[in-house]
Amino acid sequence: MDTLNIGLIGTGFMGKAHAIAFKAAPTVFSLPVTPVCDLLADLDDARAAEKARELGFARSTGDWRALVTDPAVDVVDICAPNYLHKEMALAAIAAGKHVYAEKPLALSARDAGEMVAAAERAGVKTLVGFNYIRNSATQLAREIIERGELGELVHFRGRHNEDYLADPTTPHDWHTRRRTAGAGALGDLGSHILNMAEYLTGRHITEVFGQVQTVITQRPVSSGSATLEDVENDDQAQALVRFEGGLIGNIETSRIALGRKMGLAYTVTGTKGTLMFDQERMSELKLYTHDGPAGRQGFRTLLAGPAHPDYAAFSPAPGHGLGYNDQKIIEVRDMITGIATGAPLYPMFRDAWRINRLIDAIETSHDEGGWVTV
Amino acid sequence: MDTLNIGLIGTGFMGKAHAIAFKAAPTVFSLPVTPVCDLLADLDDARAAEKARELGFARSTGDWRALVTDPAVDVVDICAPNYLHKEMALAAIAAGKHVYAEKPLALSARDAGEMVAAAERAGVKTLVGFNYIRNSATQLAREIIERGELGELVHFRGRHNEDYLADPTTPHDWHTRRRTAGAGALGDLGSHILNMAEYLTGRHITEVFGQVQTVITQRPVSSGSATLEDVENDDQAQALVRFEGGLIGNIETSRIALGRKMGLAYTVTGTKGTLMFDQERMSELKLYTHDGPAGRQGFRTLLAGPAHPDYAAFSPAPGHGLGYNDQKIIEVRDMITGIATGAPLYPMFRDAWRINRLIDAIETSHDEGGWVTV
Amino acid sequence: MDTLNIGLIGTGFMGKAHAIAFKAAPTVFSLPVTPVCDLLADLDDARAAEKARELGFARSTGDWRALVTDPAVDVVDICAPNYLHKEMALAAIAAGKHVYAEKPLALSARDAGEMVAAAERAGVKTLVGFNYIRNSATQLAREIIERGELGELVHFRGRHNEDYLADPTTPHDWHTRRRTAGAGALGDLGSHILNMAEYLTGRHITEVFGQVQTVITQRPVSSGSATLEDVENDDQAQALVRFEGGLIGNIETSRIALGRKMGLAYTVTGTKGTLMFDQERMSELKLYTHDGPAGRQGFRTLLAGPAHPDYAAFSPAPGHGLGYNDQKIIEVRDMITGIATGAPLYPMFRDAWRINRLIDAIETSHDEGGWVTV
Amino acid sequence: MDTLNIGLIGTGFMGKAHAIAFKAAPTVFSLPVTPVCDLLADLDDARAAEKARELGFARSTGDWRALVTDPAVDVVDICAPNYLHKEMALAAIAAGKHVYAEKPLALSARDAGEMVAAAERAGVKTLVGFNYIRNSATQLAREIIERGELGELVHFRGRHNEDYLADPTTPHDWHTRRRTAGAGALGDLGSHILNMAEYLTGRHITEVFGQVQTVITQRPVSSGSATLEDVENDDQAQALVRFEGGLIGNIETSRIALGRKMGLAYTVTGTKGTLMFDQERMSELKLYTHDGPAGRQGFRTLLAGPAHPDYAAFSPAPGHGLGYNDQKIIEVRDMITGIATGAPLYPMFRDAWRINRLIDAIETSHDEGGWVTV
Structure with a gap:
């Protein structure tokens, strides 16, 4: 495993911040594997294609369900609004994908609990983007x-x-x-x-x-x-x-x-x-x-x-100063490293x-x- | 009434801050009446005499009860520790004196309530030294x-x-x-x-x-x-x-x-x-x-x-900057003015x-x- | 010598700051002698009388020349505009007074040099009010x-x-x-x-x-x-x-x-x-x-x-914080102490x-x- | 022209900052052309190869002279110490390359003047990395x-x-x-x-x-x-x-x-x-x-x-905060845009x-x- 294919869902504030981080992280840090901006999902095919071009993803789709089951995708990165986290994460986990999700994890503790249970049963790696830490x-x-x-x-x-x-x-x-x-x-x-x-x-x-x-x-x-x-x-x-x-x-x-x-x-x-x-x-x-x-x-x-x-x-x-996006670069480094090495993620x-x-x-x-x- | 005779009880941090304020206030502000540093009480006669010299008070006493009933004193200024506030204030009020006391007013709401009742019955003016306002x-x-x-x-x-x-x-x-x-x-x-x-x-x-x-x-x-x-x-x-x-x-x-x-x-x-x-x-x-x-x-x-x-x-x-003691000078101005003019005190x-x-x-x-x- | 009589010339920003400092200094500090706000000079008798009342001086005069030669005055305190410093200081020195003057000392180095020479010949104490130090x-x-x-x-x-x-x-x-x-x-x-x-x-x-x-x-x-x-x-x-x-x-x-x-x-x-x-x-x-x-x-x-x-x-x-006027209180302490004890002034x-x-x-x-x- | 091939000389503090910027800029900004991290030069072949891997460059060389004349390189990016700027820039200009150089431009005004003359004669674009602006x-x-x-x-x-x-x-x-x-x-x-x-x-x-x-x-x-x-x-x-x-x-x-x-x-x-x-x-x-x-x-x-x-x-x-490297991302955007569109660079x-x-x-x-x- 030299590369890790990223499937990004959502292209707003957070989607772009994640994309920047994926691009910069391998140059900033020495990573065990290289993240590849592979597949991007947005609301429809046209918008997804445009955003893939902007954010530097190789492929795009208007259907996030296609993304989470795409065989080439190693990590599903969920930058969609909160109410979609659960459904998307459960689908990704069901497809055996690692999940990198924005915060808060879910709309309620009950939903979050289901997501935890699914992820732990499936044995996939998870990380939630509380980047300020x-x-x-x-x-x-x-x-x-x-x-x-x-x-x-x-x-x-x-x-x-x-x-x-x-x-x-x-x-x-x-x-x-x-x-x-x-x-x-x-x-x-x-x-x-x-x-x-x-x-x-x-x-x-x-x-x-x-x-x-x-x-x-x-x-x-x-x-x-x-x-x-x-x-x-x-x-x-x-x-x-x-x-x-x-x-x-x-x-x-x-x-x-x-x-x-x-x-x-x-x-x-x-x-x-x-x-x-x-x-x-x-x-x-x-x-x-x-x-x-x-x-x-x-x-x-x-x-x-x-x-x-x-x-x-x-x-x-x-x-000389770090900026907001630099936090995401560190987060991506941690996510990549955790998946590549099995180290615990927090x-x-x-x-x-x-x-x-x-x-x-x-x-x-x-x-x-x-x-x-x- | 051209002057207002101050009887100060207590010569620690607060007693000195009050004394400085009494000295400076008439020069800083145009006051309706002039506060006079008349009588100072401390734990015993010797210490009171020494402190009166230091803080610029005309007379001194080792007995605060003598101070609160001294006919020349117009305002009793209580800078003693909290647990003495009630007894001193009630005695001063009983002697018809206005009372200027440090905070907190009392050890409990019950004690404070008694002090309020006594002051309002007696019709004396009161002010508590929450100077930061x-x-x-x-x-x-x-x-x-x-x-x-x-x-x-x-x-x-x-x-x-x-x-x-x-x-x-x-x-x-x-x-x-x-x-x-x-x-x-x-x-x-x-x-x-x-x-x-x-x-x-x-x-x-x-x-x-x-x-x-x-x-x-x-x-x-x-x-x-x-x-x-x-x-x-x-x-x-x-x-x-x-x-x-x-x-x-x-x-x-x-x-x-x-x-x-x-x-x-x-x-x-x-x-x-x-x-x-x-x-x-x-x-x-x-x-x-x-x-x-x-x-x-x-x-x-x-x-x-x-x-x-x-x-x-x-x-x-x-x-150019105000300092801590300047707050007390303003407080003294307010206290003096309230007593001289009957304006409400807060x-x-x-x-x-x-x-x-x-x-x-x-x-x-x-x-x-x-x-x-x- | 228990007291030091101050003769203040000038009642603007600086004159008032000096007056406040004279009033407060003996309570803030333990002084070797007590400054007394004795005589105040302003532009005319009426204004001087009013300002003496405001600033707490015992006597007043509309003629600064009367002040500098007044036998009761020990220290001449010059808070007048710069262009008057030289004439006032030379007159005060000629009368054997110590001089406490606001800054800058003079309009030019030549004028200042004359003032230095006069003061040193007369052996009077001098201090210039660079209070920020x-x-x-x-x-x-x-x-x-x-x-x-x-x-x-x-x-x-x-x-x-x-x-x-x-x-x-x-x-x-x-x-x-x-x-x-x-x-x-x-x-x-x-x-x-x-x-x-x-x-x-x-x-x-x-x-x-x-x-x-x-x-x-x-x-x-x-x-x-x-x-x-x-x-x-x-x-x-x-x-x-x-x-x-x-x-x-x-x-x-x-x-x-x-x-x-x-x-x-x-x-x-x-x-x-x-x-x-x-x-x-x-x-x-x-x-x-x-x-x-x-x-x-x-x-x-x-x-x-x-x-x-x-x-x-x-x-x-x-x-708890010092303020602008507190600097002047320290300056007055130094001035008083220097004159009372002969300690060098700076x-x-x-x-x-x-x-x-x-x-x-x-x-x-x-x-x-x-x-x-x- | 859809891409602009970058030839980077120097892999220290600045070399890495430039590399990060090249990677991130196309995702942060919508660029008229995409910079490609093509060729990297360092002190010898082995070190250059290692650094190319680290910084994400496709090719490497231990000879900067080979880089500046490499036909595939569009922009020579000089991140070497000051004393090398002149020689490198003149060689790059002679090869018709655009030059992006770190500051200060040269060891002396005379040297800088030669570089200006050469660049202007050759009609190549130049930018110097005063990133704080x-x-x-x-x-x-x-x-x-x-x-x-x-x-x-x-x-x-x-x-x-x-x-x-x-x-x-x-x-x-x-x-x-x-x-x-x-x-x-x-x-x-x-x-x-x-x-x-x-x-x-x-x-x-x-x-x-x-x-x-x-x-x-x-x-x-x-x-x-x-x-x-x-x-x-x-x-x-x-x-x-x-x-x-x-x-x-x-x-x-x-x-x-x-x-x-x-x-x-x-x-x-x-x-x-x-x-x-x-x-x-x-x-x-x-x-x-x-x-x-x-x-x-x-x-x-x-x-x-x-x-x-x-x-x-x-x-x-x-x-949310920009960081040091974000300044370089903006600088790269400007450099790329200036070369692609002919807009003036500063x-x-x-x-x-x-x-x-x-x-x-x-x-x-x-x-x-x-x-x-x-």
């Missing part, structure tokens, strides 16, 4: 925590706020309907910060107390339309959380947080130090460790560089299922007014 | 919100984290005992952010869901001692909150948050804009308003200047009582695992 | 450099940019005329950064190569007037500089730098580390020292606190004379197109 | 300036400081020798900020007054060696500059500036506003425009997004020649102690 500065944060440089963790604060639906005249799309998106901000963005919380701390969240709110309760059915329909999921959500081992924290998410464009941020506090990070400055990690002489202590700005995880493959020079379907269960638990907690155990 | 940038934040420049508020996030008890070898003092401090971080720092939440939004918090935690469960009884005793109140606390009118938010507080020195910060999100503020950069307010041409939007850094509330009295030049005992009720409610909520209405 | 974070910077924590210095970069004359419709005032101000931005703001350069590095600037420019060449004679007259001094200036011992650097100053309100900033680079500071964030010093493990290096934000010079007198709690007239010589040299260098030795 | 935030800066949003420019400040040679035990390499690098920091980094100054302002620098300094005067000949040899070019340099039309400014560069990793930064001041940028936060542009109500003015942080030049091709979502050899002339002029000015006209 691949950023060099965030990998560094994980490394600092894992090595105990913060001591025992005492608090986790995380948020992922954006403003892409802050304008009440923005019409419905699949994000705003329960049947196509599941949860709202909580599913789209909250999933990232919940995953980040578990990744960074190395612990599971075991209990949540949550609150969800739809602020803009109705939206036009289409751009400019006077017909309004109910928004079916949350615009913002927040939760207190308990992790294994007594660690506590809180998370927050919003899609109507004006001015926040890539508002994923975290503060992790331990008994020996603290980390702070903001994805809008994705190459900076702020580290405070309680040592050194009095009067010389303070948060240090660690600027991502070749001394940090995965940075050197992009540049030998510190501070987050695989089973890990991402947890995120769906946390989302469901926050909603349940909101309804019931008490802590919900996951 | 006097900072020019924060007054500006209030002004921006009040004028509707953010539209309808949709979210409030606040924290007040410090690290003054992060070291587990730091021994017990009055902060760590229930009978002398009441709540822990929640009372000392959380009170500030709760007050800030109500001040900025102009709304009452009506429901809380809270979580409190003592991380360092035992401390030495004194510096270097091998005898450990239980810490009796919280090291950190967090809560989801609901305000009047459907606004939601969350607050967080800690006294073990390594690296955070003046970690009071807030983000207020509305339907037209967002404000962000961090007290460690107390002269900067970040304002995003959703207007202007595409590609030219972003958070603006408003640097406190003479166009903003109360700044011009300190300097005619923008960006936060008076009744307002500060709310904060004690919120603190109690967060603790209750923690115990009961559900929302508590205030 | 008193800020706790900047004193810390000096301490770090002096202790060799940066190693050998290799570069100094400094600027002091503001925008108070950026608007071309702002009319002439004394700042814009050669005979009342001397140099323009270079004298008003450039003097600060030149002084800062010598203070921080502990070295004299020995050579300059400068460039000055008047960008807004004409201004209305008064607000709203259609009559324009030439601006007689620089709006912006910049220079390459050489210090003793081979250290090089550059400085920059402007009064038309839109958006910069308190734009004094410096970067000092050494063989072991680097310091960066911006007065708009006056409580933060960024320190990089080249030590610690690879991957954990970065600029640390030192937040001014009680471990740093002079901070503890204002607050025992770190990060910058005294002789030190400030250097700044005038540097300003003149930058102008000369501009005209001659080559390096000028100072 | 391609960053979305910096293209936005150019757009803001070009549209007059800052009014008339009054000042330019730029620096490019790094610390890659701050350690005196770092041995000589080609950067530190005159015959292999030409100027030191001034050539390697100063070239970027000089190019940036001309790009942003849209004006030529016409006069410079410069100062250069070698701080670490000797280095080991190889790692760990006790044999020291002289460093032959500057560690740091600075200059006052005059642009066409009266605009003034200053620039600074260093390779020994501890703590600065990607320290390219600029501040451009105009009569209506100001821009500030720091490449270490490459997705943030700070814009101050002097409008809006009093009290609401301040620097806005524009976070790069799809409303800004070239961003949307990387992501439809604002604030900076071509003629533009880059100016930078070499400015570098030489700064050195001459240092020696002569006066302004040098370019």
Whole structure:
């Protein structure tokens, strides 16, 4: 196996980001096998052909079902909207394909659970695209925590706020309907910060107390339309959380947080130090460790560089900066390597299922007014 | 009435900050009456005499009860530890004095309620020293919100984290005992952010869901001692909150948050804009308003200047910077003016009582695992 | 000598800042003698009486000459416009008074030299109000450099940019005329950064190569007037500089730098580390020292606190923040202490004379197109 | 012409960055022709073969002369050290190839001039890799300036400081020798900020007054060696500059500036506003425009997004962040497009020649102690 044939479904924001990553990854990293942009599926044949040309895929199809059963395809890469993940993944798994899917894994924990079961029965490899955990500065944060440089963790604060639906005249799309998106901000963005919380701390969240709110309760059915329909999921959500081992924290998410464009941020506090990070400055990690002489202590700005995880493959020079798509290149490297070598992948379907269960638990907690155990 | 005689009880951090403010306020501002540093009380006569000399008070006493009944004293200024607030304030009120007290008002809502009742019966003026709401940038934040420049508020996030008890070898003092401090971080720092939440939004918090935690469960009884005793109140606390009118938010507080020195910060999100503020950069307010041409939007850094509330009295030049003690000078101006003119004071005992009720409610909520209405 | 009687001339921005400092200093610091706000001079008797009331001075006069010869006055504090410094200081020195003057010391190096000679002949104490060097974070910077924590210095970069004359419709005032101000931005703001350069590095600037420019060449004679007259001094200036011992650097100053309100900033680079500071964030010093493990290096934000010079007198709690006027309180403490104890003062007239010589040299260098030795 | 065959010489930092860009560009952008990674040259055949495999080139050679005359090669891409640029470029031009070269163009203005003449005689297309001008935030800066949003420019400040040679035990390499690098920091980094100054302002620098300094005067000949040899070019340099039309400014560069990793930064001041940028936060542009109500003015942080030049091709979502290599992808898009369509390229050899002339002029000015006209 020298190459791994990719079958990509979906050509929006994520489809293109994946395509760029497939093209660049073999030059950035030394990969055990080379991904080949083989087959692309879109809504119809014409559009698929055009997108294949744009994104550099050899073949195209207007039928994703043809893609998942295509004998040449090794990995099915699902970049379609959330509500299609389950059906597509189950079909791909049934065809014995490895599955690389965008987040959140499913519309509900129940659906995600079915997907986990199918994948594990079939023995295929899975990876879910929570790309922010691949950023060099965030990998560094994980490394600092894992090595105990913060001591025992005492608090986790995380948020992922954006403003892409802050304008009440923005019409419905699949994000705003329960049947196509599941949860709202909580599913789209909250999933990232919940995953980040578990990744960074190395612990599971075991209990949540949550609150969800739809602020803009109705939206036009289409751009400019006077017909309004109910928004079916949350615009913002927040939760207190308990992790294994007594660690506590809180998370927050919003899609109507004006001015926040890539508002994923975290503060992790331990008994020996603290980390702070903001994805809008994705190459900076702020580290405070309680040592050194009095009067010389303070948060240090660690600027991502070749001394940090995965940075050197992009540049030998510190501070030169990784970008959003570079995270996907790292993710693709991990996916390819995991499939080629059998190394464990994180987050695989089973890990991402947890995120769906946390989302469901926050909603349940909101309804019931008490802590919900996951 | 040309002068107002101040009787100051307590000469620690706060006592000195108040003294500086009394000295400077008449030069910074044009006051209706002049505060006179008349009488100072400390633990014994000798120490009181020495402190009166240091802080510039005319007379001194080792007996605070003598101070509160001294006929020349117009205002009793209570800068003693929390557990003494109630007794001192009730005595002062009984003697017909106006009372200016540090925060939190009392060890519990019940105690605070008694103090409110006594003050209102006696018709004396009261003010509680939540000084951070006097900072020019924060007054500006209030002004921006009040004028509707953010539209309808949709979210409030606040924290007040410090690290003054992060070291587990730091021994017990009055902060760590229930009978002398009441709540822990929640009372000392959380009170500030709760007050800030109500001040900025102009709304009452009506429901809380809270979580409190003592991380360092035992401390030495004194510096270097091998005898450990239980810490009796919280090291950190967090809560989801609901305000009047459907606004939601969350607050967080800690006294073990390594690296955070003046970690009071807030983000207020509305339907037209967002404000962000961090007290460690107390002269900067970040304002995003959703207007202007595409590609030219972003958070603006408003640097406190003479166009903003109360700044011009300190300097005619923008960006020159206010400091911590300047907040107290503004607070003293307000206190003096309220007493001299009868203008309403905020936060008076009744307002500060709310904060004690919120603190109690967060603790209750923690115990009961559900929302508590205030 | 228990008290030191202050005679203040000038009641604008600086006069008020000095008055606040005189009032607060004895409470903030333990002073060897107490400054007394004794006599105030302004343009006429009525205005002087009103300002004395406002600023808390015991007596007033419409004649500054009466003030400088008043037997009760110990220190003459000159806060009048630049062009009056020389005459007032010489008169005060002739009357045997100590002199505390605002910067720049004089309109030219020649004038400043006369003032130095007079003061030194008379044996009076002098201090010039370059207050930014008193800020706790900047004193810390000096301490770090002096202790060799940066190693050998290799570069100094400094600027002091503001925008108070950026608007071309702002009319002439004394700042814009050669005979009342001397140099323009270079004298008003450039003097600060030149002084800062010598203070921080502990070295004299020995050579300059400068460039000055008047960008807004004409201004209305008064607000709203259609009559324009030439601006007689620089709006912006910049220079390459050489210090003793081979250290090089550059400085920059402007009064038309839109958006910069308190734009004094410096970067000092050494063989072991680097310091960066911006007065708009006056409580933060960024320190990089080249030590610690690879991957954990970065600029640390030192937040001014009680471990740093002079901070503890204002607050025992770190990060609570000093303000502009607090710098003046420290300056007053130094002035009082120097006079009471005979301790050397910095910058005294002789030190400030250097700044005038540097300003003149930058102008000369501009005209001659080559390096000028100072 | 559907494809453009690339012949890459040099496989270090820059060679790899170019290779990544060639791979990704056709997916990121819609290109008029597709670049093909055809032939790679390195020091010998074996190394070239290995690097071709790593970087994804179809063919390889140990002889760059074979590459430049290879009939299949359309564009010669020179990523070899500075001292080889001239010989390689002249050979490529002689073979009728388009030339894409890294910066600085040559070791001296004289050499650069020969290259310009040859290229223009041959009519080939040229582009020099000053990649920082391609960053979305910096293209936005150019757009803001070009549209007059800052009014008339009054000042330019730029620096490019790094610390890659701050350690005196770092041995000589080609950067530190005159015959292999030409100027030191001034050539390697100063070239970027000089190019940036001309790009942003849209004006030529016409006069410079410069100062250069070698701080670490000797280095080991190889790692760990006790044999020291002289460093032959500057560690740091600075200059006052005059642009066409009266605009003034200053620039600074260093390779020994501890703590600065990607320290390219600029501040451009105009009569209506100001821009500030720091490449270490490459997705943030700070814009101050002097409008809006009093009290609401301040620097806005524009976070790069799809409303800004070239961003949307990387992501439809604002604030998600471009990285260093994305700049090269844009540069490759421009190079490909210029060759395919005949559109003018910037900076071509003629533009880059100016930078070499400015570098030489700064050195001459240092020696002569006066302004040098370019």
